[in-house]
Amino acid sequence: MKICIFGAGAIGGYMGAKLAEAGADVSLVARGPHLKAMRENGLRLIEENGERTANVVASDDPADLGPQDYVIVTLKAHSVPPVVPKMQPLIGENTTIVSGVNGVPWWYFHKLGGALEGTRLETVDPGNAQWDGFGPDRVLGCVVYPAAEVIEPGVVKHIEGNRFSLGEPDGSKSERALALSKALASAGLRAPVRPKIRDEIWVKLWGNLSFNPISALTHATLDVLCTDPGTQAVARNMMVEAQEIAEKLGVKFPIDVDRRIKGGAEVGAHRTSMLQDLDQGRPMEIDALVGSVQELGRVTGTPTPTIDTVLSLVALRGRVAGLY
Ligand SMILES: NC(=O)C1=CN([C@@H]2O[C@H](COP(=O)(O)OP(=O)(O)OC[C@H]3O[C@@H](n4cnc5c(N)ncnc54)[C@H](OP(=O)(O)O)[C@@H]3O)[C@@H](O)[C@H]2O)C=CC1
Ligand SMILES: CC(C)(CO)C(=O)C(=O)O
Known part of the structure; x- marks a missing residue:
């Protein structure tokens, strides 16, 4: 082989x-x-x-x-x-x-x-x-x-x-x-x-969609951004919007949003890959992790106000750094 x-x-x-x-x-x-x-x-x-x-x-x-x-x-x-x-x-x-x-x-x-x-x-x-x-x-x-x-x-x-x-x-x-x-x-x-590989894709994506851009915007590690009340709420709203999209596409989540955020916090003082990319001057995976979910929102007719806001912020952050 x-x-x-x-x-x-x-x-x-x-x-x-x-x-x-x-x-x-x-x-x-x-x-x-x-x-x-x-x-x-x-x-x-x-x-x-x-x-x-x-x-x-x-x-x-x-x-x-x-x-x-x-x-x-x-x-x-x-x-x-x-x-x-x-x-x-x-x-x-x-x-x-x-x-x-x-x-x-x-x-x-x-x-x-x-x-x-x-x-x-x-x-x-x-x-x-x-x-x-x-x-x-x-x-x-x-x-x-x-x-x-x-x-x-x-x-x-x-x-x-x-x-x-x-x-x-x-x-x-x-x-x-x-x-x-x-x-x-x-x-x-x-x-x-x-x-049902798509169900697993979404559980992983929940974290990348929210934790990664929030970390790139705040420079906070996972343990901090998942427990700070403000950023935790932003991540939660993004995940709830994503869940609505995914469920319209037939996905069944084996855990709930709060369990996923708790799992993120338990990873500890991890700098997400998007924050590492920003720090090291490498192109950021914004389209695949965040823009794609916004696109799926459009495809399924699902409003994504929090995802739209965070995407516009992280996209500008990326552009200002010349990495997006
Ligand atoms: N790293 C991690 O812990 C995790 C990563 N992932 C995902 O896995 C995927 C890969 O990530 P990761 O391994 O971190 O990425 P890396 O950047 O470490 O690996 C990609 C490699 O491909 C090389 N490359 C890019 N373009 C070409 C080309 N045209 N020809 C030959 N080589 C090329 C890059 O070289 P160069 O450096 O010169 O660009 C780099 O060495 C991503 O989608 C990521 O989100 C998922 C889970 C965890
Ligand atoms: C944030 C995390 C740990 C997944 O949620 C990750 O995969 C990343 O750093 O890209």
């Missing part, structure tokens, strides 16, 4: 190192100093129980790697549409694309059924780049739970978690999903195949 991880930074590097260490036929697409370091010295993964260096096949040119059984995309959401043409050499007749990207996935309305079947989302797939360039039938959904960081070129620090939930857009336990789940499990990762 040939697996290529496209965008092998923090999450893709973590997954790639685990797979390589387990002897999988895995290759990584990366770039710049991180790629150079991985090629020269291997990929060093620091985990709680020690650190190891994996020898990895890595390139910035997909043509070096050829058609794959699975392409696992672990780029930031806004980085994917522009590279779809460059990814084509990785795609053969039976290639599965696994979308390991936070936010509302571009394939959301594929095989959902109902009146909105096939709806495209401009915020996450401008110009239908992925819908047309990959084709939605190739897609296997994925919710990424681990936290990791590239701490220097060629070095990934795993922070916590090892679950990558997988799910077909139509909810089936397909052979391709089960085979990838097995390969990831052989590498010590948890990869359950879920019948």
Whole structure:
């Protein structure tokens, strides 16, 4: 089974190192100093129980790697549409694309059924780049739970978690999903195949939609912004608006908003990924995490006053910093 991880930074590097260490036929697409370091010295993964260096096949040119059984995309959401043409050499007749990207996935309305079947989302797939360039039938959904960081070129620090939930857009336990789940499990990762992957996407998204922009606006860590009465209320209102949208789309939340906020507070003094991006001068994932939910609000005819307000503030914050 040939697996290529496209965008092998923090999450893709973590997954790639685990797979390589387990002897999988895995290759990584990366770039710049991180790629150079991985090629020269291997990929060093620091985990709680020690650190190891994996020898990895890595390139910035997909043509070096050829058609794959699975392409696992672990780029930031806004980085994917522009590279779809460059990814084509990785795609053969039976290639599965696994979308390991936070936010509302571009394939959301594929095989959902109902009146909105096939709806495209401009915020996450401008110009239908992925819908047309990959084709939605190739897609296997994925919710990424681990936290990791590239701490220097060629070095990934795993922070916590090892679950990558997988799910077909139509909810089936397909052979391709089960085979990838097995390969990831052989590498010590948890990869359950879920019948309702969209339900899991929304529980994760609840946090990213609200905690991430609030942290970028306030520079507060999760424990603080989830317990401060003012920002907690803003997060709560955003989540309630999102819940109304999601429920119109058939999602069933296994927990309530207050439990999700409590879970965020329990993560502790974490600087969200959007705050880290702002601090480090990297483009912010505003469209995928916040704009996409506003777009779904429009699609479902659901008012999103709090989401609109926070989105306008964080978008301007991003623009002023030159990161959006
Ligand atoms: N990190 C985390 O803890 C978590 C991240 N996620 C989600 O996972 C996804 C990936 O995040 P993360 O791993 O943090 O992101 P990273 O930025 O660490 O990884 C993406 C990598 O892809 C590289 N890249 C970008 N464009 C190209 C290109 N055209 N060709 C080759 N390589 C390219 C980047 O290089 P460069 O640095 O040069 O841009 C970077 O090394 C995001 O959607 C994120 O929200 C989800 C849960 C937790
Ligand atoms: C905020 C958190 C922990 C999820 O809610 C996250 O995933 C992030 O930092 O991007």
